[in-house]
Amino acid sequence: MSRKIKRRDFMRTGTVAGLTLAAAGKQTVGFPTIMTQSPIKPVVVASANGNRFKNGGNVTAVQKAFTMMTSGSNVLDALIAGVNIVELDPLDDSVGYGGLPNADGVVQLDSSVMHGPKKRAGAVGALEGVRTPSLVAQAVMENTDHHLIVGKGAQVFARNMGFKIEDDLNTDNSRKKWLEWKRRTDPDHYLNPAKRAAAGHRVALEMLAQGILREENLHGTINCDGINAKGEICGVTTTSGLAWKIPGRLGDSPILGAGLYVDGAIGAAGSTGRGEANLYNLCSFVIVEEMRRGAHPKDAGMEVLNRIKSNTIEKRLLNSRGLPNFGISFYIINAKGEYAGVTMYEGGSFAMCNENGPQTLKSEPLLQGKPSD
Numbered sequence: 001m002s003r004k005i006k007r008r009d010f011m012r013t014g015t016v017a018g019l020t021l022a023a024a025g026k027q028t029v030g031f032p033t034i035m036t037q038s039p040i041k042p043v044v045v046a047s048a049n050g051n052r053f054k055n056g057g058n059v060t061a062v063q064k065a066f067t068m069m070t071s072g073s074n075v076l077d078a079l080i081a082g083v084n085i086v087e088l089d090p091l092d093d094s095v096g097y098g099g100l101p102n103a104d105g106v107v108q109l110d111s112s113v114m115h116g117p118k119k120r121a122g123a124v125g126a127l128e129g130v131r132t133p134s135l136v137a138q139a140v141m142e143n144t145d146h147h148l149i150v151g152k153g154a155q156v157f158a159r160n161m162g163f164k165i166e167d168d169l170n171t172d173n174s175r176k177k178w179l180e181w182k183r184r185t186d187p188d189h190y191l192n193p194a195k196r197a198a199a200g201h202r203v204a205l206e207m208l209a210q211g212i213l214r215e216e217n218l219h220g221t222i223n224c225d226g227i228n229a230k231g232e233i234c235g236v237t238t239t240s241g242l243a244w245k246i247p248g249r250l251g252d253s254p255i256l257g258a259g260l261y262v263d264g265a266i267g268a269a270g271s272t273g274r275g276e277a278n279l280y281n282l283c284s285f286v287i288v289e290e291m292r293r294g295a296h297p298k299d300a301g302m303e304v305l306n307r308i309k310s311n312t313i314e315k316r317l318l319n320s321r322g323l324p325n326f327g328i329s330f331y332i333i334n335a336k337g338e339y340a341g342v343t344m345y346e347g348g349s350f351a352m353c354n355e356n357g358p359q360t361l362k363s364e365p366l367l368q369g370k371p372s373d
């Protein structure tokens, strides 16, 4: 057997491996066993919701993505199929269908995708009426010369691509929370932008303190990145963005270099949390550049968290300790299949799936305590 054939055989994945084990009378657990001599161990990492929601099915986003990826699917197709589970699950009110709406009660969704081997990207911003913005971002990548389409134009594009357009992506849950926010906010707030921002922030913090919201609701998002045994790296980020944002506000998620960045030769990084902090520092791009210079994913992540901390000087964004009063997290893999989840404050977690199955792991924090301390 030639060396080439041997290598291809070793790179076969679960289905074949499972059949072989089954034929040998060994028990398989229905999860792909990876038979690979590639030095790269396939892995998928994601924000923690990537291993929490199943949309009534049996698998989480990272499980789905890993299984598809190691069964031969295109890495990006696999990652998107994973995040589709979260986009479609009404229980995650930070992403897709049932995501918390903007200040006018309208769900506007952002997403970006990057394909390392193809060196292509696509994104949509402030898209209304489509439950799976990640698929529309992929359609931008596949069918246009552009990287970003927003607003009404994004919806027209989606309709033209055959996506179903719905009048309203709110669920009872997202509408109820929006109504509560509206009820608590100064009814005249739109007349005074300065007051409005302050009132909106105060009410959001109140709702956090009262347990109506979690921090991840406010800036919730899913980012999912993967590498297969061939070293092909892709990523996707999708979100309903900041809860109760000014209509049309885009965060970091649809912006290449911020919510997501992939360099097929180096690695991938993506983010959840306060998009403005990420946009100002273009952190995903910086992380990938740090890794290009040889930094480990964790150290690259710590570098951008430190940068965000140094660049956060406005009083309204600082807590009583003079530290950022918001959360932000990054999910990172490099071309060797090493990975990390890093976060501004302790207590965060991230999802990971490899040949041992899906896990939720502790993210490495930059700071102790809570954003509100």
Ligand code: GLY
Binding pocket: 219, 220, 221, 239, 240, 241, 242, 250, 251, 252, 253, 271, 272, 273, 274, 275, 276
């Ligand atoms: N990171 C999501 C957003 O700020 O929109």
